[in-house]
Amino acid sequence: MPPINWRFSMARWDVLIVAILLTPFLFSIGGETLHNLENSAFTSARDDYCEDTYDDDEQGCNADSQCEWDDDECDDRDDSDSSDSSDSSDSSDSSDSSDSSDSSDSSDSSDSSEGNSNGGNNGGGGGTVPQDNDNDGINDDIDDDDDNDGVKDTNDAFPLDSSEWSDNDDDGIGDNADLDDDNDNVTDEFDAYPFDENEQFNFDGDSLGDNADDDDDNDGVPDVSDAFPYDSSEYIDSDNDGIGNNQDDDDDNDGMSDFNDDFPLDSCANLDSDGDGMPDTLIAGCVTNLIEDNDDDNDGINDVDDDELDSDIVIVRDYDRDGIPDDEDPDDDNDGLVDELDAFPKNQSEQYNFDNDTFGDFYDPDDDNDGVNDISDAFPFDSTEWSDYDRDGIGDNEDDDDDNDMILDSDDDFPFNPNLNSDWDGDGQDDRYDLDDDGDGVLDSRDAFPFNSTESLDTDGDGIGDNRDNDDDNDGFIDLIDSRPKTSGQNDEIDISPTNSQLDNGGSLTIGPTFLFVLVFISSLATLGFSFFRKKNNLIIENEQIGEVK
Numbered sequence: 001m002p003p004i005n006w007r008f009s010m011a012r013w014d015v016l017i018v019a020i021l022l023t024p025f026l027f028s029i030g031g032e033t034l035h036n037l038e039n040s041a042f043t044s045a046r047d048d049y050c051e052d053t054y055d056d057d058e059q060g061c062n063a064d065s066q067c068e069w070d071d072d073e074c075d076d077r078d079d080s081d082s083s084d085s086s087d088s089s090d091s092s093d094s095s096d097s098s099d100s101s102d103s104s105d106s107s108d109s110s111d112s113s114e115g116n117s118n119g120g121n122n123g124g125g126g127g128t129v130p131q132d133n134d135n136d137g138i139n140d141d142i143d144d145d146d147d148n149d150g151v152k153d154t155n156d157a158f159p160l161d162s163s164e165w166s167d168n169d170d171d172g173i174g175d176n177a178d179l180d181d182d183n184d185n186v187t188d189e190f191d192a193y194p195f196d197e198n199e200q201f202n203f204d205g206d207s208l209g210d211n212a213d214d215d216d217d218n219d220g221v222p223d224v225s226d227a228f229p230y231d232s233s234e235y236i237d238s239d240n241d242g243i244g245n246n247q248d249d250d251d252d253n254d255g256m257s258d259f260n261d262d263f264p265l266d267s268c269a270n271l272d273s274d275g276d277g278m279p280d281t282l283i284a285g286c287v288t289n290l291i292e293d294n295d296d297d298n299d300g301i302n303d304v305d306d307d308e309l310d311s312d313i314v315i316v317r318d319y320d321r322d323g324i325p326d327d328e329d330p331d332d333d334n335d336g337l338v339d340e341l342d343a344f345p346k347n348q349s350e351q352y353n354f355d356n357d358t359f360g361d362f363y364d365p366d367d368d369n370d371g372v373n374d375i376s377d378a379f380p381f382d383s384t385e386w387s388d389y390d391r392d393g394i395g396d397n398e399d400d401d402d403d404n405d406m407i408l409d410s411d412d413d414f415p416f417n418p419n420l421n422s423d424w425d426g427d428g429q430d431d432r433y434d435l436d437d438d439g440d441g442v443l444d445s446r447d448a449f450p451f452n453s454t455e456s457l458d459t460d461g462d463g464i465g466d467n468r469d470n471d472d473d474n475d476g477f478i479d480l481i482d483s484r485p486k487t488s489g490q491n492d493e494i495d496i497s498p499t500n501s502q503l504d505n506g507g508s509l510t511i512g513p514t515f516l517f518v519l520v521f522i523s524s525l526a527t528l529g530f531s532f533f534r535k536k537n538n539l540i541i542e543n544e545q546i547g548e549v550k
Helices: 001-024 040-053 058-063 077-088 091-095 098-120 513-549
Strands: 067-070 073-076
Touching: 040 067, 040 073, 058 513
Parallel strands: none
Antiparallel strands: 067 073
16 A cells, blocks of 8 residues: 555646646746736836826936826836827817817927927937936046046046046047157157157166256267267267277377377377477478477477487487486376376376276266266266166165165065055055055046956945855845846746836736746756655665565
């Protein structure tokens, strides 16, 4: 007997399974509309929708395509049209010429028709749909930043474009997209002054562009007098051969190297045997201020009368003319520095040559040869350093806190500004003044995660952003099956409130495909579960029956 009872019980399970399987087909498949839904509550609710929703709101009523304002109340457009048709067919009303109210009604009907066509698109009364360009919940007509880019519309050249806000050259292309912001025909990539049409380059890196700078290479020689205005190591070219004197080994181009030339800057002469500053000879026809020496060996006998010129006289050189021959004088140029330490023993204006180049430190514009001229070099004799922003005596290359704001340069987004230090989104604005720290287009004041560009909203306040949260409203229903994932408590039922967006003109109800998919999935899961359970129990029953037979 137990097996018989069990079989009867299993039959009831079969009925239950079939009922579950048929459940999805009670609704429209794939989101189709269920027509002819005869429900007086729906019909009544639909008829009262416009009146209840727009009780005293004529403008809102006319803005709704399903409604129209008539006789100081908001009626459903279909119902009112039908009613109007009935009224217009009332022969007694239309034929009664004495009935002023009917005439007035006719006028009202005309007025209503005119009112509906006045605004266009059933706008009624000239009303327009409010615009909210940045979808921040604030209508553009009162929003002071329509594109939510952090720049107020009054200062924004592109108030409806969050990627642009300025147009320096007024060419209609925003500076972010414009390759030449000042329209000077030099692209911003190569323009030292991308927002100044009068300047493009700054050779010496000072505060002045080359057009305004009178010393472009910052070598202390004005460009008008500088033979090499863009070379700080050269400024004179005595022989105009294109090679600066500092590099040229024959400055006067007379064929004799400067080392052996007693007059290296005058091509008219090159030898001064007695060292008296007068050349032994001058090249004929050569224009010079030099005067030829008539007594080359300085023996007191004129060269024309001296038969033994240089033959019996030893010329003793005395560069500084202090009465001490150079070979005995410890300081040949008498500059106060002994020849042993003097890099230029016969040049009173030079003593040292730190970088061992061709000219002394006194005239050298860059003593340490680090590419930064001495007048701009905080460490003119240290080729590894040239700037000291905080003036603490430690060069910026070695200093790990250049602006001395107690924040290491490695952690400081503004290492040369003690007042700024953090720029999370790298937009050049310090976080304390940046209205959108993570640069996600949502102002910090409205951003639940101001330092996370992938998140901005946390509907349920659980600390997990909505983009990552699988249950945004924390109502226990995952967003996938939640018809209202942002509204807690409104998710476990299909929203069948008879609004114009949900009911078509036939009074029908539409169910979305997502809900149907979930419903079918749950039904299928239940079916598989029951099938497995039934199979397992059938096995047990068969085993019991076999046991009884035995």
